[in-house]
Amino acid sequence: MVVLVTGGAGYIGRLVVRDLRTAGHEVRVLDSLLHGQEDIGRSLADDGVDLIRGDVRDPAARERALSGADAVVHLAAIVGDPACGRDPELSQAVNVGGTRGLLDDAARLGAQRFVFASTCSNYGRMADPTVPIDEDGELAAVSLYAEQKVAMERLLLGDATQRPDLVPTCLRFATIYGVAPRMRFDLTVNEFTRDLWAARPLEVFGEQFWRPYVHVADAARAVALVLASPPQRVAGRVFNVGHSDENHRKLDLVRIVTGHLGRGEVSYVARDEDPRDYKVEFGRIRDELGFVPEHRVPDGVAEIVAALEQERFGDPFSARFSNIG
Numbered sequence: 001m002v003v004l005v006t007g008g009a010g011y012i013g014r015l016v017v018r019d020l021r022t023a024g025h026e027v028r029v030l031d032s033l034l035h036g037q038e039d040i041g042r043s044l045a046d047d048g049v050d051l052i053r054g055d056v057r058d059p060a061a062r063e064r065a066l067s068g069a070d071a072v073v074h075l076a077a078i079v080g081d082p083a084c085g086r087d088p089e090l091s092q093a094v095n096v097g098g099t100r101g102l103l104d105d106a107a108r109l110g111a112q113r114f115v116f117a118s119t120c121s122n123y124g125r126m127a128d129p130t131v132p133i134d135e136d137g138e139l140a141a142v143s144l145y146a147e148q149k150v151a152m153e154r155l156l157l158g159d160a161t162q163r164p165d166l167v168p169t170c171l172r173f174a175t176i177y178g179v180a181p182r183m184r185f186d187l188t189v190n191e192f193t194r195d196l197w198a199a200r201p202l203e204v205f206g207e208q209f210w211r212p213y214v215h216v217a218d219a220a221r222a223v224a225l226v227l228a229s230p231p232q233r234v235a236g237r238v239f240n241v242g243h244s245d246e247n248h249r250k251l252d253l254v255r256i257v258t259g260h261l262g263r264g265e266v267s268y269v270a271r272d273e274d275p276r277d278y279k280v281e282f283g284r285i286r287d288e289l290g291f292v293p294e295h296r297v298p299d300g301v302a303e304i305v306a307a308l309e310q311e312r313f314g315d316p317f318s319a320r321f322s323n324i325g
């Protein structure tokens with residue numbers, strides 16, 4: 001297949017591209033290199049990937065990227081609650097306008113598959129977060145970012161009848177962790193590990209709140225698996241991507257990181273922000289597609305610490321490792 005990966009120079013995207021190349025697909029990337037990932041852009045070219053440096057909001061860039069594409073993996077976005085909250089207009093234009101345009105153009109130009117990167121943040125704050133929620137559970141977005149993802153899921157799945165030849169699939173990723181070529185240190189596991197490794201005092205709020213996690217390499221593998229699955233198994237389907245054993249409270253993450261490092265100064269503070277509290281069930285993707293993540297949070301923490309020790313990131317506190325700047 002010819003697969004277009006939007007956001008292919010991103011944290012998840014670069015590994016998706018690697019896996020799709022390994023599976024023998026021709027891969028094209030549409031990415032604006034929003035976070036200055038020039039190095040990733042070069043590595044894509046070295047890998048035989050056609051990089052179109054452009055914006056998903058730009059119809060001409062979409063047309064070029066989509067021509068001849070059999071499948072689309074749509075990852076490009078303004079990612080995360082803080083980044084969307086900081087510039088609502090931009091996030092609306094990219095996450096909603098860009099996704100609508102890409103979907104319409106993909107159908108018009110004859111793509112057969114459309115995999116959309118959604119998020120378990122759609123579950124928001126659950127009335128009883130101790131009972132895991134599955135894909136049919138009620139969505140309760142508590143941020144603009146999640147509201148946009150919920151709206152785009154509905155568009156993708158609701159309008160499917162108008163695009164009978166396009167097979168849409170939504171992947172609700174758990175919060176990602178682990179080392180990848182485009183590193184992000186603004187995600188909980190990665191951030192806690194970096195800060196405690198660097199002997200910075202860590203302030204944690206909402207330490208009792210539950211959230212699911214998944215390793216970046218496993219998340220990427222799920223995308224390739226969906227594209228390798230028969231269309232009838234994934235058409236119009238939503239899959240949570242993660243493992244039911246990987247629901248953790250922030251308190252648990254602190255214990256894992258300090259346990260690994262044997263040190264760490266942590267204080268717990270009350271703060272009235274980010275009320276997400278949800279425990280997620282991941283049986284569907286396991287039972288229907290045979291997907292089981294290979295990594296667990298302690299492996300990810302060990303891997304991040306090893307990479308920090310090897311100074312693989314230069315200054316790990318550099319703004320380029322964060323979507324919040």
Ligand SMILES: NC(=O)c1ccc[n+]([C@@H]2O[C@H](COP(=O)([O-])OP(=O)(O)OC[C@H]3O[C@@H](n4cnc5c(N)ncnc54)[C@H](O)[C@@H]3O)[C@@H](O)[C@H]2O)c1
Pocket residue numbers: 006007008009010011012013030031032033034035054055056057074075076077078079080094098117118119120172173174175176177182184187323
């Ligand atoms: N990281 C997580 O924990 C997580 C969890 C759930 C869902 N997701 C979703 O997965 C996808 C990838 O996230 P990520 O963690 O790899 O983030 P990322 O920021 O590393 O990747 C996003 C990519 O999109 C590109 N991009 C941004 N705006 C663009 C635009 N207007 N046009 C073209 N390219 C643009 C960026 O340059 C970047 O390469 C996103 O859709 C995100 O919402 C991520």
